[in-house]
Amino acid sequence: MIATLLAAVSRLISGASVQWHCDPTSEVQRIYFGNHSSHLDFIVIWSALPPRQRRFTRPVAGRDYWERGAIRRYLASRVFHAVLIDRSHAGAEGAIAAARASIQHMAQEMGDRHSLIVFPEGTRSLTGEVGRFKSGLYHLSRLRPDAELIPVHLENLNRILPKGETLPVPMLSRVVFGSRVPTSLDEDKHEFLAKARAALIQLGAM
């Protein structure tokens, strides 16, 4: 009930018009990857999904943010069924191992019916432009080659709730779900990431 209500409120605030270039009701497991510019991003994607798909789609989110306070903890665990990960800071030795463990955790949490929502840039962009992708998406898709890779372009959310603001301004936004990005196991990391990022940017121009 709370989930349905929250989805409705989110659709109202984000005034999102939703476009699909793939089957919204497909039961195939998916990895939705979007551009990240606002705290609202994942909830907007999540609320744009059909109710049944929404129940089996879990956002990947930072543990540090979502475990602060009872309300966030409740929302993350009971409403969104978020997959919480420890955010690592690239560079240090231990961080690489931690990042690897996080990816493994995500792949596991997908089980045999769940889809994921991820933001491969890792952090919110200030300008609304799509930044460099971190390698997490690549490693995740190696572990779950069975899942469809779906780009989701979000428009205007950085204006509705920009980084650093807590109250939203209810402008209109757009969510475009692209068609699946074809992957093969023999492509290298840079090729893969460039292809995925290009697919996401191209959606924004459509």
Added chain:
Amino acid sequence: MQVFEDAALLSLIGGVLTLLVLASSVGWLLSRRVTSGPGRATVANINARIRAWWVMAVLFMIAIATGAAGSILLFCFISFLALREFVTLARTKPGDHRALFWSFFVVTPLQYYLVWIQWYGLFSILIPVWVSILLAIRTALAGDTESFLERTATNQWGLMICVYFLSYTPALLMLRIPGFANQNAKLMFFLVLVTQLSDVLQYVWGKSIGKRRIAPAISPNKTWEGLIGGVVCTTAIGAGLWWATPFAPGAAALMALMATIMGFAGGLIMSAIKRDRGVKDYGSLIEGHGGVLDRIDSLCFAAPVFFHLTRFFYAP
């Protein structure tokens, strides 16, 4: 409820419903007659517009039937949706965020609250004086100077058109017109009916015999034939509805004429903004019409003029 005791108001409602039934029948006939070619898309669009008219007319009449509270709430909500479409198109920056938040969640409800408590003095200056000063200060405090003038001016104008101008429609309820006490809902009905009918009639005349474009750079659909046909018909209809207003037939014709011309100008101004921003419609909320702002642009510019003329001549 007051509505059911006022025969004139009931006649207006009955008239609008009859008109809608008629429009739906014509739309149905057209869809059977025109089954191929480019005309089909036009007919499909006309039928979508008629369906949307039903929804809008029923919403408006429910608001009228629930009295001042219903009307004020409806127009407050329309302002909110219109402002949202306007701001989405504006070139805002993160420095505008707080000022915009205030515009949506404080200024808009406050303006309509002033209509509710009938505080005319503050109602008429809240946005042009207080808000224009305070929001400029708020934006300046955000510290971003890039296109500062353009940004503050745009946001202020958005509030003026979408909130201030539009709020003059339910503000008609606060006019104290001798011999017309408790009947102001009909005045609001008259204004909305005349501006909307004028839009429809200009469209119909333009589509059927329109040739000479008035401002091709702004809107390809606005023609002299459409304008003159629409204005003449609407003025005649306005004169014929004098019994629902405090005006004599001649004055009702002049008021309708004025509302029609202001409405046309409003449509032209709002189209110019759209062309500048490279879009066809402000939104997609109303099927066949575009956004909320596409539908109310004429009303926004007609309402303040209609209000002040009525106030000056009829509410001493």
